[in-house]
Amino acid sequence: MPASPTVSRRLLGAELRALREERGLTADEAAGRLGWHPSKMSRVETGRSGLRDAELSRVLDVYEVTEPVAREALSSMSRDGKRRKWWQPYSDVLTKRYSSFISLESEASSARSFQMSLVPGLLQTPDYARAVIRALKPERAPDEVNALVEVRLARQNAALNRESPLRVWGVIDEAVLHRVVGDGGLMAGQLKRLLTASEQPEITLQVLPFGAGSHAGLLGPFVILEFPVRADLDVVCTEGLTSNVYLEREEDVAAYSRAFDHVRAAALDVGPSRDLIARRAEDFT
Secondary structure, eight states: OOOOOOOHHHHHHHHHHHHHHHHHHOHHHHHHHHTHHHHHHHHHHHTTTOOOOOHHHHHHHHOOOHHHHHHHHHHHHHHHSSSSTTTTHHHTTHHHHHHHHHHHOOOOOHEEEEESSSGGGGGOOHHHHHHHHHHTTTTSSSHHHHHHHHHHHHHHHHSSSSSSSOOEEEEETTHHHSSSSHHHHHHHHHHHHHHHTTTTTTTTEEEEEEGGGOTTOOOOOOOOOOSOGGGGGGGEEEEEESSSEEESHHHHHHHHHHHHHHHHHHHHOOHHHHHHHHHHHHHHO
């Protein structure tokens, strides 16, 4: 995703694509009638580009959408995609790829993740987050690091304290409990935070023990974001040092869902996971 599509824009794009197909038009034919380059049609239908009010009205005219209620519903989706978001004041320190992820996460109903090396961002303490950001972004000035920590905490608040909290199901490799980020005191605080978080009804946390051996997550960490509106908006995110890869095709999401199911099945149940985390926290104190 080179741009930052919101769920509203993706939903609008999917609806416009369905309308086009109902009219028996190819993407190129519709683009021609609208005076657009075919690439713009692709960006609109995948949610990577929004539409001005006049542009949307023209599209609906071409697709012969005359019902006022239907037109207003589509216009509302378009407006939702343009609303100012809480993270926009941090645009000076946020990369486009991070903004993309926050945008998707903010509208997701659930997040299933597997992490090999780090505590999931939504469960990090401020000190742990600061140490991780410093390690991954050594070129950042102290004030930028502080701003990124603020973003991390704001993400947590937005996701976990909203009216319908994000349902989080995280599987972490046991290595996460042993890797010393910062110092022992910092790690003890972080692991205690995991114990507290795992008591919340919307959070499920499991540990994949060393004894599990080879497993379906060996190729690296991933997050599966699911949305309440329609299943075909679900997306997988894999993060790299300089770029994120977002997978939206149904077969890709299904493959990662199967991998997650295998990993969670190989992991300790919630109770034994909490016991292991508690023992490691005690080791650090």
